[in-house]
Amino acid sequence: MKIAYLLGSLSRGGTETLLLDVFRTSDKAKYDFIGVHRKDGPYKDDFYATKPQFVQCAPKGKNFIGYLRRLRKLLKKENVTIAHAQQSIDAVYAILATIGTKIKVVQTFHGYDFGANGMSKRMIKWSIKHSDAVYFVSEAQKQYYINEYALKCHDKLHVVYNGINFSKLDVEKEPLELPVSKIDRPQGGKTPLKLAMVGNFVPGRAQNSACQFLKKIKDVGVKFDFYFVGKKSEAEPWRYDNCVAYCQENGLTDCVHFLGGRGDVPQILKHVDAFIYATDHDTFGIAVIEAIAAGLPTFVNDWEVMTEVTGNGKWASIYKTNDAEDFCGKFMDFVNNVELYKKQAITNAQEVRDAYSIEKHIERLNELYSHLHC
Numbered sequence: 185m186k187i188a189y190l191l192g193s194l195s196r197g198g199t200e201t202l203l204l205d206v207f208r209t210s211d212k213a214k215y216d217f218i219g220v221h222r223k224d225g226p227y228k229d230d231f232y233a234t235k236p237q238f239v240q241c242a243p244k245g246k247n248f249i250g251y252l253r254r255l256r257k258l259l260k261k262e263n264v265t266i267a268h269a270q271q272s273i274d275a276v277y278a279i280l281a282t283i284g285t286k287i288k289v290v291q292t293f294h295g296y297d298f299g300a301n302g303m304s305k306r307m308i309k310w311s312i313k314h315s316d317a318v319y320f321v322s323e324a325q326k327q328y329y330i331n332e333y334a335l336k337c338h339d340k341l342h343v344v345y346n347g348i349n350f351s352k353l354d355v356e357k358e359p360l361e362l363p364v365s366k367i368d369r370p371q372g373g374k375t376p377l378k379l380a381m382v383g384n385f386v387p388g389r390a391q392n393s394a395c396q397f398l399k400k401i402k403d404v405g406v407k408f409d410f411y412f413v414g415k416k417s418e419a420e421p422w423r424y425d426n427c428v429a430y431c432q433e434n435g436l437t438d439c440v441h442f443l444g445g446r447g448d449v450p451q452i453l454k455h456v457d458a459f460i461y462a463t464d465h466d467t468f469g470i471a472v473i474e475a476i477a478a479g480l481p482t483f484v485n486d487w488e489v490m491t492e493v494t495g496n497g498k499w500a501s502i503y504k505t506n507d508a509e510d511f512c513g514k515f516m517d518f519v520n521n522v523e524l525y526k527k528q529a530i531t532n533a534q535e536v537r538d539a540y541s542i543e544k545h546i547e548r549l550n551e552l553y554s555h556l557h558c
Contacts, residue, residue: 185557187217188264190274194225198346198470199270199294201227205349205542207234212543214550218262220255222274237262248277256281266290266316266553275311288556290317292344295467296328298387309333317556319344321468324488342552345493346468347545350537353478357454364409365439376407376439377519378456382449382471384414385423390462392423393485393506395430397460398440400508401515408439410460413452415445453478458518458525463487464505473540476500479533481518481525483511495539499532 189203204227207219219231219238232238241258243251255277259267266288269275275291282289297308312318312333317340320326326343329335365376383389391412398410416424424442431440446452453459459475459482466472466489473493475482482500484490494500501518504510518525538544 185215185265185553186263187215187553188259188262188267189217189219190267190269190271190278191219191221192271192274193223194221194227194231196226200225201470202346202348202545203270204230204234205347206546206549207231207236207238208349209542209546210235212546215265215553218264220258252277252281256285259287260285265557268292269315270294272308272311275315276307279311279314288316289314290319290552290556291315292319292321293325293329293467294321295388296325296465297332298465305333313337316340317342317552319552321346322489322492324492325467344548344552345540345545346470346473347542348470348473348477348540349542350474350477353450353453353474355450355454358451360448360451360455362409362411362443362452362455363441365407374407376409377458377522378409378411379458379460380411380413380452380456380475381460381462382413382452382475383461384417384445385427386417386420388463388465388467389414389423390464390485390506391427392430393462394460395427395434395436395440396508397462397511397515398436399434400512402436402439404512404516406515406519410440411452411456412440412442413444413446413449449474450478453480456480457522458483460515461485461490462505463490466490469493472500473536476529476536477533477540479526479529481522481529482532483514483518485511493540495535499536 194200217236219236220241222242241255264287267278267282269278269291272291275289278289291311297305319342323343326341381394385391431437453475459480461472461484466487469490472482472484476499484494484500484502485505486502487505491497491502501514503514
């Protein structure tokens with residue numbers, strides 16, 4: 185059995201990071217695979233350095249018929265059993281390219297369709313109808329698509345939770361210069377808590393809500409340094425700018441720090457006491473899972489996916505979405521019982537690593553591919 189992973193590009197996104205980890209642990213798979221991408225990206229060297237073969241096959245201008253012929257020829261030459269598309273458009277290409285062959289086509293939805301126009305929605309529904317199987321990264325996301333597209337083909341809809349290579353978190357704690365507030369530093373008393381949220385300022389993240397929560401806990405006397413780790417969006421810079429403005433207007437600039445995109449997130453997680461996250465439509469929440477796996481007490485809002493992936497709140501404290509009062513109540517319990525929370529976080533870390541390991545992800549794919557190949 186041979187799987188062709190079809191990618192749009194090799195950019196540094198969550199989907200690409202997941203697939204790179206899969207390719208790097210290809211020895212765990214019970215199948216051979218090849219990577220096929222349309223566009224290059226910053227991850228190109230990383231992908232091409234992995235053991236499985238990686239090739240580029242892309243449309244030339246608007247000649248999509250020629251592209252479909254080349255894709256079909258490539259898949260047949262490589263004796264591909266299953267073409268696994270990571271975007272709906274690639275699923276459409278694969279479905280058309282494999283007409284009249286025995287090659288199965290599956291696709292994974294890594295996100296939601298928010299913002300999709302009528303034509304895009306028709307393409308999504310068509311691709312689901314004609315795919316042999318469709319994978320989602322959470323039950324909540326799967327249910328959304330069932331409701332949104334009135335799907336009846338439930339037997340070919342499956343959940344495959346993301347897998348994470350947790351070894352990247354297992355770094356030795358090293359000295360790290362992080363900005364700290366200049367006022368109210370204790371003399372012989374408690375050191376201000378160090379808190380963080382990881383995520384670019386893009387749709388799906390709700391850093392604006394986090395800012396409001398920080399004002400609330402500061403107003404009740406909590407001393408802290410908070411670190412936003414994530415890039416400013418070029419498409420929607422206002423998301424970042426609004427957070428900075430809110431902090432300036434509410435006296436938070438001394439204790440809230442915007443670090444931008446960082447390549448040393450595992451090291452940053454070693455230096456903070458807790459992780460705070462807010463979302464309005466995450467499909468999985470890799471940053472949350474990594475924080476829990478790093479042994480941090482973690483706070484997430486009750487967005488359906490967050491509840492699901494944290495074991496219904498077993499591995500994280502869940503607060504009501506956009507409710508600063510509720511967040512403050514949950515967080516103050518942590519402030520008053522820090523050591524108890526940290527002890528529980530160690531147990532949570534191991535359980536989360538077991539639940540969302542890259543090995544478990546590949547094991548689930550092995551099961552589904554084998555079923556499809558029968």
